[in-house]
Amino acid sequence: MLEHARLQAEYWEEDRRGTAMSVRERYERALAQLRPEVQRTHQSRPLGEVLAELGLVTPKQVSEALEAQQAGRRSRLLGEILVEQGVLAPNDIHRALKRQLGQRGES
Numbered sequence: 001m002l003e004h005a006r007l008q009a010e011y012w013e014e015d016r017r018g019t020a021m022s023v024r025e026r027y028e029r030a031l032a033q034l035r036p037e038v039q040r041t042h043q044s045r046p047l048g049e050v051l052a053e054l055g056l057v058t059p060k061q062v063s064e065a066l067e068a069q070q071a072g073r074r075s076r077l078l079g080e081i082l083v084e085q086g087v088l089a090p091n092d093i094h095r096a097l098k099r100q101l102g103q104r105g106e107s
Contacts, residue, residue: 010074027080030094034101047078050100056092057082 008028048062065081079093 006075027077027083027090027093030090030097031077034094034097045100047096047100050096051082051088051092054092054096054099056088056096061087 048057048059048066051057052059052062061082062078065078065085065087068081068085069076069078079088079096082088083090083093
């Protein structure tokens with residue numbers, strides 16, 4: 001829950017500065033919808049693995065996004081980076097998160 005509060009505060013700060021947030025806003029909303037389920041389950045399967053299994057990314061794209069995540073000044077989520085890079089759409093992340101949590105309805 002602290003991570004969600006931090007991301008929300010970061011979003012509002014960027015919004016105050018006038019940063020375009022349409023992709024991030026959609027991503028945050030998708031995460032907020034899934035957050036209760038995420039808190040109830042402990043998944044050890046990495047999101048990058050799920051994305052590759054669905055054929056949405058290559059292992060190289062996941063590796064590059066993880067490198068960007070580690071090199072960044074601020075903490076960013078893997079899915080957020082892949083969306084910003086244009087590799088995935090927010091709906092792809094939502095679909096992968098549902099698969100990661102075992103909800104196969106939107107596969």
